[in-house]
Amino acid sequence: MHKKRKERVKRQSKDISNRAVIILLLLLIIVSITGIILYLSALETTETFNSGKLEGYPNSQVESPAKSVPQNVGGKVTFSIVSPESSSKPSEGVQV
Amino acid sequence: MKKQKDISNKTIMALLAVTLGITLLGTTLSIVKLNSLRDTYLFLTGAATTTATTQLTISGTTGITMHNSTINLGSGYYNTSCTTGFAWINTSAGQYNCWINSTPSSFIGHHTINNSGTTVINVTAASGASSKRDAEHFLCGSIDGCASTVAAINVTAFNNLAGSCTGTLPNFAVILSNSSNFTVTLCPELSSAIASNSINVSYYIQIPSDAGTGAKSWTVTYEATDVVG
Numbered sequence: 001m002h003k004k005r006k007e008r009v010k011r012q013s014k015d016i017s018n019r020a021v022i023i024l025l026l027l028l029i030i031v032s033i034t035g036i037i038l039y040l041s042a043l044e045t046t047e048t049f050n051s052g053k054l055e056g057y058p059n060s061q062v063e064s065p066a067k068s069v070p071q072n073v074g075g076k077v078t079f080s081i082v083s084p085e086s087s088s089k090p091s092e093g094v095q096v
Numbered sequence: 097m098k099k100q101k102d103i104s105n106k107t108i109m110a111l112l113a114v115t116l117g118i119t120l121l122g123t124t125l126s127i128v129k130l131n132s133l134r135d136t137y138l139f140l141t142g143a144a145t146t147t148a149t150t151q152l153t154i155s156g157t158t159g160i161t162m163h164n165s166t167i168n169l170g171s172g173y174y175n176t177s178c179t180t181g182f183a184w185i186n187t188s189a190g191q192y193n194c195w196i197n198s199t200p201s202s203f204i205g206h207h208t209i210n211n212s213g214t215t216v217i218n219v220t221a222a223s224g225a226s227s228k229r230d231a232e233h234f235l236c237g238s239i240d241g242c243a244s245t246v247a248a249i250n251v252t253a254f255n256n257l258a259g260s261c262t263g264t265l266p267n268f269a270v271i272l273s274n275s276s277n278f279t280v281t282l283c284p285e286l287s288s289a290i291a292s293n294s295i296n297v298s299y300y301i302q303i304p305s306d307a308g309t310g311a312k313s314w315t316v317t318y319e320a321t322d323v324v325g
Contacts, residue, residue, distance in 0.1 A: 018108065022107075022111065025111045028115050039129075068158045070322075071158050078166060078314075079168065079170060079311075080171035081303070083173065
Protein backbone atom coordinates (compact mmCIF):
# COMPACT_ATOMS: atom_id res chain seq x y z
CA MET A 1 0.00 0.00 0.00
CA HIS A 2 2.78 2.33 0.97
CA LYS A 3 4.66 1.42 -2.23
CA LYS A 4 1.62 2.14 -4.39
CA ARG A 5 1.18 5.60 -2.86
CA LYS A 6 4.85 6.30 -3.38
CA GLU A 7 4.57 5.42 -7.10
CA ARG A 8 1.48 7.61 -7.53
CA VAL A 9 3.23 10.55 -5.88
CA LYS A 10 6.26 9.97 -8.09
CA ARG A 11 4.10 9.83 -11.24
CA GLN A 12 2.18 12.94 -10.22
CA SER A 13 5.38 14.92 -9.71
CA LYS A 14 6.64 13.74 -13.16
CA ASP A 15 3.36 14.94 -14.74
CA ILE A 16 3.74 18.39 -13.23
CA SER A 17 7.33 18.59 -14.45
CA ASN A 18 6.31 17.75 -18.04
CA ARG A 19 3.60 20.38 -18.04
CA ALA A 20 6.05 22.95 -16.81
CA VAL A 21 8.41 22.04 -19.64
CA ILE A 22 5.63 22.40 -22.18
CA ILE A 23 4.58 25.79 -20.81
CA LEU A 24 8.17 26.91 -20.94
CA LEU A 25 8.55 25.68 -24.47
CA LEU A 26 5.41 27.50 -25.56
CA LEU A 27 6.77 30.63 -23.94
CA LEU A 28 10.01 30.13 -25.85
CA ILE A 29 8.13 29.87 -29.16
CA ILE A 30 6.19 33.07 -28.41
CA VAL A 31 9.36 34.90 -27.41
CA SER A 32 11.18 33.74 -30.58
CA ILE A 33 8.34 34.84 -32.87
CA THR A 34 8.11 38.20 -31.08
CA GLY A 35 11.86 38.61 -31.50
CA ILE A 36 11.66 38.07 -35.25
CA ILE A 37 8.76 40.54 -35.59
CA LEU A 38 10.65 43.17 -33.59
CA TYR A 39 13.77 42.59 -35.67
CA LEU A 40 11.89 43.03 -38.94
CA SER A 41 10.32 46.28 -37.75
CA ALA A 42 13.78 47.50 -36.70
CA LEU A 43 14.99 46.74 -40.22
CA GLU A 44 12.32 49.04 -41.63
CA THR A 45 13.73 51.88 -39.53
CA THR A 46 17.19 51.12 -40.90
CA GLU A 47 15.89 51.28 -44.46
CA THR A 48 14.25 54.62 -43.69
CA PHE A 49 17.63 55.85 -42.51
CA ASN A 50 19.33 54.58 -45.65
CA SER A 51 16.83 56.37 -47.89
CA GLY A 52 17.61 59.65 -46.12
CA LYS A 53 14.07 60.22 -44.90
CA LEU A 54 15.04 60.29 -41.23
CA GLU A 55 15.08 63.84 -39.88
CA GLY A 56 18.40 65.05 -38.55
CA TYR A 57 20.42 62.90 -40.90
CA PRO A 58 21.50 64.77 -44.03
CA ASN A 59 21.22 62.91 -47.27
CA SER A 60 24.20 63.93 -49.30
CA GLN A 61 23.06 62.28 -52.52
CA VAL A 62 22.00 64.55 -55.40
CA GLU A 63 19.15 62.72 -57.05
CA SER A 64 19.38 64.26 -60.52
CA PRO A 65 22.04 66.24 -62.34
CA ALA A 66 21.63 69.98 -61.92
CA LYS A 67 20.55 71.82 -65.04
CA SER A 68 20.11 75.50 -65.64
CA VAL A 69 16.80 76.88 -66.85
CA PRO A 70 16.07 76.24 -70.56
CA GLN A 71 16.31 79.33 -72.75
CA ASN A 72 13.87 80.23 -75.53
CA VAL A 73 13.97 82.46 -78.56
CA GLY A 74 11.26 82.97 -81.14
CA GLY A 75 11.63 83.18 -84.92
CA LYS A 76 9.05 84.19 -87.52
CA VAL A 77 8.13 82.95 -90.95
CA THR A 78 5.91 85.38 -92.86
CA PHE A 79 4.53 85.84 -96.34
CA SER A 80 1.33 86.94 -98.03
CA ILE A 81 -0.96 85.21 -100.45
CA VAL A 82 -2.39 87.65 -102.96
CA SER A 83 -4.99 87.19 -105.64
CA PRO A 84 -3.57 86.68 -109.18
CA GLU A 85 -5.43 89.77 -110.46
CA SER A 86 -3.65 92.13 -108.03
CA SER A 87 -0.15 91.16 -109.15
CA SER A 88 1.73 90.96 -112.40
CA LYS A 89 5.36 91.29 -111.30
CA PRO A 90 7.77 88.57 -112.39
CA SER A 91 8.95 85.90 -109.99
CA GLU A 92 12.41 85.66 -108.53
CA GLY A 93 14.23 82.76 -106.97
CA VAL A 94 14.70 79.42 -108.67
CA GLN A 95 11.73 77.86 -110.38
CA VAL A 96 11.98 74.07 -110.07
CA MET B 97 -12.44 12.03 -11.20
CA LYS B 98 -11.04 11.34 -14.66
CA LYS B 99 -7.29 11.19 -14.77
CA GLN B 100 -5.54 13.49 -17.24
CA LYS B 101 -3.44 11.67 -19.79
CA ASP B 102 0.31 12.32 -19.67
CA ILE B 103 1.87 14.25 -22.53
CA SER B 104 4.39 12.01 -24.18
CA ASN B 105 8.06 12.76 -24.60
CA LYS B 106 7.45 12.59 -28.38
CA THR B 107 5.26 15.70 -28.18
CA ILE B 108 7.89 17.47 -26.14
CA MET B 109 10.55 16.56 -28.70
CA ALA B 110 8.40 17.87 -31.55
CA LEU B 111 7.83 21.15 -29.73
CA LEU B 112 11.54 21.40 -29.02
CA ALA B 113 12.33 20.85 -32.69
CA VAL B 114 9.90 23.63 -33.71
CA THR B 115 11.46 25.99 -31.18
CA LEU B 116 14.92 25.16 -32.33
CA GLY B 117 13.92 25.78 -35.95
CA ILE B 118 12.41 29.17 -35.20
CA THR B 119 15.38 30.24 -33.13
CA LEU B 120 17.82 29.14 -35.82
CA LEU B 121 15.83 31.00 -38.47
CA GLY B 122 15.88 34.16 -36.39
CA THR B 123 19.57 33.93 -35.74
CA THR B 124 20.43 33.28 -39.39
CA LEU B 125 18.28 36.22 -40.50
CA SER B 126 19.95 38.50 -37.98
CA ILE B 127 23.44 37.50 -39.00
CA VAL B 128 22.80 37.81 -42.75
CA LYS B 129 21.03 41.19 -42.53
CA LEU B 130 23.37 42.77 -40.03
CA ASN B 131 26.38 41.60 -42.01
CA SER B 132 25.12 43.38 -45.14
CA LEU B 133 24.43 46.57 -43.18
CA ARG B 134 27.89 46.67 -41.61
CA ASP B 135 29.54 48.07 -44.75
CA THR B 136 26.90 50.80 -45.06
CA TYR B 137 27.64 52.23 -41.66
CA LEU B 138 31.42 51.89 -41.66
CA PHE B 139 31.86 55.36 -43.20
CA LEU B 140 29.39 57.05 -40.85
CA THR B 141 31.27 59.09 -38.28
CA GLY B 142 28.48 61.22 -36.92
CA ALA B 143 25.06 62.56 -37.58
CA ALA B 144 23.84 66.13 -37.70
CA THR B 145 21.65 67.08 -34.79
CA THR B 146 20.05 70.13 -36.40
CA THR B 147 19.91 70.87 -40.12
CA ALA B 148 22.47 70.49 -42.88
CA THR B 149 22.98 72.71 -45.91
CA THR B 150 24.12 71.49 -49.27
CA GLN B 151 25.58 74.06 -51.57
CA LEU B 152 25.32 73.53 -55.29
CA THR B 153 27.06 75.72 -57.84
CA ILE B 154 26.25 75.57 -61.53
CA SER B 155 29.47 76.57 -63.20
CA GLY B 156 28.07 77.06 -66.73
CA THR B 157 25.41 79.25 -68.28
CA THR B 158 22.84 78.36 -70.90
CA GLY B 159 21.95 80.84 -73.59
CA ILE B 160 20.96 81.17 -77.22
CA THR B 161 20.66 84.16 -79.48
CA MET B 162 19.21 84.41 -82.94
CA HIS B 163 20.17 86.32 -86.05
CA ASN B 164 17.77 86.77 -88.97
CA SER B 165 14.79 86.28 -86.70
CA THR B 166 12.27 86.77 -89.54
CA ILE B 167 12.14 84.81 -92.76
CA ASN B 168 10.03 86.98 -95.07
CA LEU B 169 9.00 85.32 -98.31
CA GLY B 170 7.20 88.32 -99.74
CA SER B 171 3.90 87.68 -101.47
CA GLY B 172 2.60 85.49 -104.24
CA TYR B 173 0.00 82.96 -105.20
CA TYR B 174 -0.56 79.41 -106.42
CA ASN B 175 0.05 78.95 -110.13
CA THR B 176 -3.28 77.72 -111.43
CA SER B 177 -1.62 76.14 -114.45
CA CYS B 178 -0.22 73.51 -112.03
CA THR B 179 -2.15 70.34 -111.31
CA THR B 180 -0.42 69.43 -108.03
CA GLY B 181 -2.98 71.23 -105.85
CA PHE B 182 -0.22 72.91 -103.87
CA ALA B 183 2.85 75.13 -104.24
CA TRP B 184 6.03 74.69 -102.25
CA ILE B 185 8.86 76.96 -101.17
CA ASN B 186 12.18 75.66 -99.86
CA THR B 187 13.95 78.45 -98.00
CA SER B 188 17.24 76.56 -97.61
CA ALA B 189 17.91 76.41 -101.34
CA GLY B 190 15.79 79.32 -102.52
CA GLN B 191 13.67 77.03 -104.67
CA TYR B 192 9.96 77.00 -105.29
CA ASN B 193 7.36 75.24 -107.40
CA CYS B 194 3.88 76.19 -108.64
CA TRP B 195 4.28 79.54 -106.93
CA ILE B 196 4.09 82.92 -108.64
CA ASN B 197 5.97 85.49 -106.70
CA SER B 198 4.66 89.02 -106.92
CA THR B 199 7.16 90.91 -104.78
CA PRO B 200 10.93 90.57 -104.85
CA SER B 201 12.21 87.90 -102.53
CA SER B 202 15.27 85.72 -102.76
CA PHE B 203 13.38 82.81 -101.19
CA ILE B 204 16.58 81.94 -99.36
CA GLY B 205 16.03 82.46 -95.67
CA HIS B 206 17.03 80.89 -92.44
CA HIS B 207 17.09 81.58 -88.74
CA THR B 208 20.62 81.48 -87.34
CA ILE B 209 20.86 80.06 -83.82
CA ASN B 210 23.97 80.78 -81.76
CA ASN B 211 24.98 79.12 -78.52
CA SER B 212 25.81 82.18 -76.44
CA GLY B 213 26.30 80.27 -73.19
CA THR B 214 29.24 78.34 -71.82
CA THR B 215 27.84 74.82 -71.91
CA VAL B 216 26.92 72.39 -74.67
CA ILE B 217 23.18 72.66 -75.39
CA ASN B 218 20.41 70.68 -77.00
CA VAL B 219 18.29 72.79 -79.35
CA THR B 220 14.68 72.01 -80.30
CA ALA B 221 12.11 73.76 -82.45
CA ALA B 222 8.36 73.73 -81.88
CA SER B 223 5.27 75.72 -82.61
CA GLY B 224 4.74 77.38 -79.23
CA ALA B 225 1.56 76.97 -77.19
CA SER B 226 0.33 80.37 -78.32
CA SER B 227 1.36 79.79 -81.93
CA LYS B 228 -0.19 77.74 -84.75
CA ARG B 229 -1.50 74.30 -83.83
CA ASP B 230 -1.15 72.84 -87.33
CA ALA B 231 -0.14 73.86 -90.87
CA GLU B 232 -3.75 74.60 -91.83
CA HIS B 233 -3.94 76.99 -88.88
CA PHE B 234 -0.94 78.84 -90.38
CA LEU B 235 -1.89 78.72 -94.05
CA CYS B 236 -5.70 78.64 -94.05
CA GLY B 237 -6.35 80.73 -90.95
CA SER B 238 -7.89 78.19 -88.56
CA ILE B 239 -7.18 74.74 -87.09
CA ASP B 240 -8.01 72.16 -89.78
CA GLY B 241 -9.13 75.15 -91.87
CA CYS B 242 -8.27 73.89 -95.38
CA ALA B 243 -10.55 71.77 -97.51
CA SER B 244 -7.46 69.93 -98.79
CA THR B 245 -5.05 67.97 -96.57
CA VAL B 246 -1.70 68.91 -98.16
CA ALA B 247 -0.65 71.84 -95.93
CA ALA B 248 2.68 71.09 -94.22
CA ILE B 249 5.83 72.71 -92.85
CA ASN B 250 9.09 70.78 -92.65
CA VAL B 251 12.26 71.93 -90.92
CA THR B 252 15.89 71.37 -91.83
CA ALA B 253 19.07 72.48 -90.04
CA PHE B 254 22.73 72.66 -91.02
CA ASN B 255 25.95 73.96 -89.52
CA ASN B 256 26.51 77.69 -89.99
CA LEU B 257 30.00 77.33 -88.52
CA ALA B 258 31.78 74.06 -89.27
CA GLY B 259 31.72 71.48 -86.51
CA SER B 260 29.06 73.26 -84.47
CA CYS B 261 26.67 70.36 -84.03
CA THR B 262 27.44 66.87 -82.79
CA GLY B 263 24.72 64.39 -83.70
CA THR B 264 22.11 64.14 -86.42
CA LEU B 265 20.60 67.33 -87.82
CA PRO B 266 17.02 67.09 -89.15
CA ASN B 267 16.56 66.77 -92.90
CA PHE B 268 13.12 68.26 -93.59
CA ALA B 269 11.42 66.77 -90.56
CA VAL B 270 7.71 67.55 -90.18
CA ILE B 271 7.11 70.27 -87.61
CA LEU B 272 3.55 71.13 -88.68
CA SER B 273 1.39 68.61 -90.51
CA ASN B 274 -2.08 69.40 -91.80
CA SER B 275 -3.59 68.36 -88.47
CA SER B 276 -0.84 68.34 -85.84
CA ASN B 277 2.40 69.89 -84.55
CA PHE B 278 5.67 68.35 -83.40
CA THR B 279 8.80 69.21 -81.44
CA VAL B 280 11.88 68.60 -83.58
CA THR B 281 15.42 68.26 -82.22
CA LEU B 282 17.55 70.57 -84.36
CA CYS B 283 20.88 69.75 -82.75
CA PRO B 284 21.47 67.18 -79.97
CA GLU B 285 24.73 68.87 -78.88
CA LEU B 286 25.51 72.41 -80.02
CA SER B 287 29.02 73.46 -79.05
CA SER B 288 29.71 76.67 -77.11
CA ALA B 289 33.13 77.23 -78.72
CA ILE B 290 33.19 80.65 -80.39
CA ALA B 291 34.40 79.31 -83.72
CA SER B 292 31.76 76.55 -83.89
CA ASN B 293 28.59 77.49 -82.06
CA SER B 294 26.06 78.24 -84.76
CA ILE B 295 23.45 76.45 -86.89
CA ASN B 296 21.02 77.62 -89.59
CA VAL B 297 17.39 76.58 -89.67
CA SER B 298 15.35 76.61 -92.89
CA TYR B 299 11.85 75.57 -93.87
CA TYR B 300 9.98 73.78 -96.62
CA ILE B 301 6.47 75.20 -96.84
CA GLN B 302 3.74 73.38 -98.74
CA ILE B 303 0.96 75.84 -99.56
CA PRO B 304 -2.38 74.33 -100.62
CA SER B 305 -4.17 75.86 -103.61
CA ASP B 306 -7.21 76.51 -101.40
CA ALA B 307 -5.27 78.64 -98.87
CA GLY B 308 -7.04 81.98 -98.68
CA THR B 309 -5.44 85.32 -99.50
CA GLY B 310 -3.94 87.50 -96.76
CA ALA B 311 -0.89 87.83 -94.54
CA LYS B 312 0.47 84.58 -93.09
CA SER B 313 2.63 84.61 -90.00
CA TRP B 314 3.98 81.76 -87.90
CA THR B 315 6.15 81.97 -84.79
CA VAL B 316 8.47 79.07 -84.07
CA THR B 317 10.04 78.69 -80.63
CA TYR B 318 13.63 77.47 -80.29
CA GLU B 319 14.53 76.04 -76.90
CA ALA B 320 18.02 75.41 -75.55
CA THR B 321 18.64 72.98 -72.70
CA ASP B 322 21.91 72.08 -71.00
CA VAL B 323 23.40 68.78 -72.03
CA VAL B 324 24.60 67.24 -68.78
CA GLY B 325 26.74 64.25 -69.56
